[in-house]
Amino acid sequence: RVKVNRDLAEGIHIGGNVNYTRSVSDGVITDEEGGTPSSITSWALAMNPALSPYTEEGDYLYENNTNTPATGNPVADARENKNKTTTSRLLANAHLQVDILEGLNFKSSFGADLLQNKEQSFIPNFLKRAESNNGQAGVGDTYNYNWVLENTFNFNRDFGDHSFNAVAGQTMQAFKSDFNYIATTDFEDNRLGYHSIQSGAQESLVFSGYRAWQMLSFLGRVNYTYKDRYLLTVSGRVDGSSKFGEGNRYGFFPSFALGWNIHKEPFMSEMDGISNLKLRLSYGVTGNQGIPAYKSHGLLEVTEAYFGESVIAKGTGPQTLANEDLRWESTTQYNVGVDLGLWDNRLDVTLDAYLKKTSDLLLNAPTPHYLGYASAFRNVGNLENKGVELSLTAYPISESNYSWMSSFNISRNENLVTNLAGGEEGLVGQPLLGITGWTRVTEGTAVGTFYGYETNGIMQSDEDPSNIPYFAGFQPEPGVRKYVDQNGDGVLNEDDRVKLGNAAPDFSFGWRNNFSYRNWSLNVYLQGVYGNEIVNFNRFGLESLDGRRNNSIKALQRWQPDDPSNKYPKADATPHSKVLSDHQVEDGSFVRVKDITLKYQLPGEVTGRINMESVSVYVSAQNAFTLTNYFGYDPEVSRFANDPLSRGADYGSYPHARQFMIGLRTRF
Numbered sequence: 219r220v221k222v223n224r225d226l227a228e229g230i231h232i233g234g235n236v237n238y239t240r241s242v243s244d245g246v247i248t249d250e251e252g253g254t255p256s257s258i259t260s261w262a263l264a265m266n267p268a269l270s271p272y273t274e275e276g277d278y279l280y281e282n283n284t285n286t287p288a289t290g291n292p293v294a295d296a297r298e299n300k301n302k303t304t305t306s307r308l309l310a311n312a313h314l315q316v317d318i319l320e321g322l323n324f325k326s327s328f329g330a331d332l333l334q335n336k337e338q339s340f341i342p343n344f345l346k347r348a349e350s351n352n353g354q355a356g357v358g359d360t361y362n363y364n365w366v367l368e369n370t371f372n373f374n375r376d377f378g379d380h381s382f383n384a385v386a387g388q389t390m391q392a393f394k395s396d397f398n399y400i401a402t403t404d405f406e407d408n409r410l411g412y413h414s415i416q417s418g419a420q421e422s423l424v425f426s427g428y429r430a431w432q433m434l435s436f437l438g439r440v441n442y443t444y445k446d447r448y449l450l451t452v453s454g455r456v457d458g459s460s461k462f463g464e465g466n467r468y469g470f471f472p473s474f475a476l477g478w479n480i481h482k483e484p485f486m487s488e489m490d491g492i493s494n495l496k497l498r499l500s501y502g503v504t505g506n507q508g509i510p511a512y513k514s515h516g517l518l519e520v521t522e523a524y525f526g527e528s529v530i531a532k533g534t535g536p537q538t539l540a541n542e543d544l545r546w547e548s549t550t551q552y553n554v555g556v557d558l559g560l561w562d563n564r565l566d567v568t569l570d571a572y573l574k575k576t577s578d579l580l581l582n583a584p585t586p587h588y589l590g591y592a593s594a595f596r597n598v599g600n601l602e603n604k605g606v607e608l609s610l611t612a613y614p615i616s617e618s619n620y621s622w623m624s625s626f627n628i629s630r631n632e633n634l635v636t637n638l639a640g641g642e643e644g645l646v647g648q649p650l651l652g653i654t655g656w657t658r659v660t661e662g663t664a665v666g667t668f669y670g671y672e673t674n675g676i677m678q679s680d681e682d683p684s685n686i687p688y689f690a691g692f693q694p695e696p697g698v699r700k701y702v703d704q705n706g707d708g709v710l711n712e713d714d715r716v717k718l719g720n721a722a723p724d725f726s727f728g729w730r731n732n733f734s735y736r737n738w739s740l741n742v743y744l745q746g747v748y749g750n751e752i753v754n755f756n757r758f759g760l761e762s763l764d765g766r767r768n769n770s771i772k773a774l775q776r777w778q779p780d781d782p783s784n785k786y787p788k789a790d791a792t793p794h795s796k797v798l799s800d801h802q803v804e805d806g807s808f809v810r811v812k813d814i815t816l817k818y819q820l821p822g823e824v825t826g827r828i829n830m831e832s833v834s835v836y837v838s839a840q841n842a843f844t845l846t847n848y849f850g851y852d853p854e855v856s857r858f859a860n861d862p863l864s865r866g867a868d869y870g871s872y873p874h875a876r877q878f879m880i881g882l883r884t885r886f
Contacts, residue, residue: 229317237309245301247347248872257870259851261292264759264767281346285767290346299347300340300411308332321375331364337399340411353405354422355412360397366390370437383441391433398426431511434458449477451500459507459546463514466545473502481559494559494566506547509580513595516540539585539594547597549576566611574603575636581863583645598645599638601665605631620735628727633664647864650755650857655712656798657721657753659863666721666865668753670798671714674700675784676777692795697777697788701799718803721856721866724749737819746809754850755857755869757802763789770849806866808846808853814839831885840877 223233248257265271266284271293273279278294313327336359343353370387402418410417439453454472480486481495519537522530555570578597585594609627616622638644644660657668677686679696687703688694689710704714729744760770763786777783817836825833846853852873858864 231315231317232313234310234312238307240306241304243303243305245303246296246872247299247301248870257872258292258295259872260756260759260870261289261295263756263870264289265292266768278344280344282767284765288346294345295347298342298345300338302338302412304336304338306334322371322373324369324371326369327367329366331362333360333362333364335360335362338412340408342408342411343405344408351403351420351422353408353418354401354403355405355415355418356399356401356423357412357415358397358399360395362393362395364391364393379445381441381443381446384439386438387436389433389435389437391435392430393432394428394430396426396428400424429511430460432460433507445482447479447482449475449479451475451477457505457507457546461507461509461511461513462544462546463542466543469505469546469548471503471505471548473500475500475502491560492558493561493563494557496557498553498555498557500553501551503548503550506549506580508547509544509582509595513538514541514544536590539589539591541594541596543597544580544595545578545597547576547578547580549574551575564613564616566609568607568609570607572603572605572607576601576603581645596639599661600636601633602636603631603633605629621733623732625730626727627729628725630725631722633666633722635659635661635663635665637661645863647867648858648861650867650869651758651796653755653796653798655715657864657866663717664720664722665862668718668720668751668803668866669715670718670800670803671710672702672704672716672718673799673801674702676700676782676787678782678784679779689795689797696779697790699787699797699799699801701797718800719751721750721752721806723747723807737821739817739819741813741815741817742811743813744809745812746807748807750806751803751866752806752848752850752853753798753867754802754804754848755867756850758796761786763787765789804848804850806846806848806853808844808848810844810854811842812840814842829886832883833885834883836879836881836883838877838879838881840879841874842876 219235219237221233221235223231225231246258248259261282264285265282269279269283271279271291278298279291281288281290309329309331311327311329313325315323315325317323337357339354339356341348341351341354348354366389368387368389370385373382373384375382400415400421401423402415402420403422404419405417406419407417435455435457437453437455439451442450452472452474454470456468456470458468460467476499478497479495480497481489481492486492486495515538516536517538518534520532521535522532524530551572551574553570553572555568558567558569559565560567577600579599579601580595581598582593583596583598585591607627607629609625611623611625614622614624638659638661644658646655647657650656655669657666659665659667677683677694677696677698677700681696683694686694686700687708687710688701694700701710702714703710704716707713726747727745731742733740757770759767761772762769763773763776772786773789775783776786777788815836815838817834819832819834825831844853850868850871852868852871854874855868855871856865857867857869857871
């Protein structure tokens, strides 16, 4: 990293910085499940624990011997399946500032973000994962170019008790990406892997593409302060994005804020214990254009058509549905807050309450079947968020050689869909294990709500099957799970599904403590959430009780005629049907020690001898341990992490890794 600032002449300043990073990661396949286990996590859960991953000859075992269909050897898959990602990134920024008059200057800055991402993968032909294609190699490259040009006039002057700060300017931004990918299958020789992709006898996938978008913005802001007590901020910006329809590309987003430094009023002069007291009130509108490029246009794709048994014709056909009405998503926020500092700010308290009203939500929403498209980006409705945030920062000990700083924050947020296009069915999340509608967004409910059946214990031997409601085509018998017939019609169907929970927590919190003694410092950070639920789809396999796969220890609590359980059904060679109920919905609350860092800084007399400003060494542990009642590996996971309509599912998700690091930091 290089940073330079210089004065070319009086009133003319230039500067810039360059930062380059390169990272190489080797990963495993995860979060790819649909109807059957396919990630390394699911394979590990399903593996027979009494079965060695190696044969007597020392080779890898090919597959598990209990699953139907059989899953692969997770040890072999983790060690031999190659998934390498190499990322190089260059961040550069340069600026020129010219002082025009006293308090007035012009600043022009240009920033560039250049990223190259190379993905290389190879599945050897001796792995279970390559059973259908006899080995597969893939190589992909992505080149992203993002630049921003900003030109602003800045004014800053004091006139007696009045202070003014104003900014007016214009910004331009452009992004483009080139990408290509090729994959081949059917390898006779595994030795060169993805370095010899041409060794694959079959070309399975070849594509390349290009995407780009641009933004043009005009902005202005005025800050006014009177006697450093009363503060006023007025701002506005016009943003134009190429992502939207031709008549909807520009949006205007104003904001307004008031502040009152109460502690600087004369009537507060006698209150020595209060070092800071500020009241804040604000209103603002922000825009969101966070969708892929070209989604307002109807795009074409290359496709193939078959004539007879051997004639293949290539051509182009519709890929996406055009939507020229696509426009900015906007969020109007109202905020009131107070800042309080006590005893020379040894204790700082900040409290905020907010209300956010989002309109024209941008989502990739399902479309009617008769249109011929599965989904399209649309402005689908309105969303309301409201909540409070509280933060406390204290300095219980503050001495020259030792100190203790403690900072705690907690927040609560509630969301509600106030308007939604698309009828009563709403927007359905992605299916999993053949289960659809386990989560959906509907008007009048919160995003992330789960739906399923309410359990009613296990059918016992002395119960009359005719009095137990069940699904059509099934005859209940002792040892099966019972469900509540919500409408009392004697039959279980979708009309009996109820809300089972929500992926959003009741509140989130974080707590950081920093202890220092002379040249030593210890930093500990805890993070947690409370009140959210997780749909643990892994339980369908781990509690199958059919003898066809590895089960969890919950199988020991199954129903038996001589030891009846009222929570877990009986073992049965016929697999139990996949009925999503409150049994699979678990409490996702947790407290995690996110970071522990111990640092030692060399004394100044030592660094001075080697002509260095500072030198420090540190050791750290991240995700050290987690306290939770969740039955899965990690409560902080989501199978569909990038889909806002399908939050809160765990099925084969890879847990957060525990990391240990040792490092050296220097400053010249």
